[in-house]
Amino acid sequence: MNIEQKVKIEHLKQIQFEQTNAWLDYWKQYSSFEHWQFWVNLGILVIPLIVLYIFLDKRKALLLGFYGFNVHVWINYIDAFGVSNGLWFYPYKIFPFFQTGMVIDVSLIPVAYMLVYQWTLNHKRNYYLYIFGLCLVFAFVIKPAIAALGLLQLGKGTNYYFHILSAYVITALISKLITNIFIYFEEKSKAS
Secondary structure (H helix, E strand, C coil), rough: CHHHEEEEHHHHHHHHHHHHHHHHHHHHCCCCCCCCCHHHHHHHHHHHHHHHHHHHCCHHHHHHHHHHHHHHHHHHHHHHHHHHHEEEECCCCCCCCCCCHHHHHHHHHHHHHHHHHHHHHCCCHHHHHHHHHHHHHHHHHHHHHHHHHHHCEECCCCCHHHHHHHHHHHHHHHHHHHHHHHHHHHHHHHHH
């Protein structure tokens, strides 16, 4: 590593440290326990997990958990990309150290996707049709409601029709594809 690179890295580390401290100060003033936004975010985090605990088909817990983790990972990647590029922004956070709207990505979206996936498995229904319906609900009902509460701000020409809906559909397709690949591997090894 040359000197110029070392200087640049140190500069970037300093910016990151300053940004973390600025977010912590902001969180204490506008987004901490004393503000209703914190409690709404906490509800968005905790309530879906309780619902999942109650309604999860425990016989398929590993499959559903694997799929849900895929959803969690991919929606977080997409969300981080969107936030980093100014497509959307979360002015209130439950945890000041995360750039994304972690609450909805960690809990509400994965749990909703898991329950739809579980329902399509148990009732032998078309996953793609029902998950697309859920994507529409998230893009045109849930996200606008979150924005109306001031918990989300869209930027740089971002819209619900293309950007937000695309994020949900891409997440659903990639998560199902990866899950299907692992199911195939498992079935293939059992057949050998």
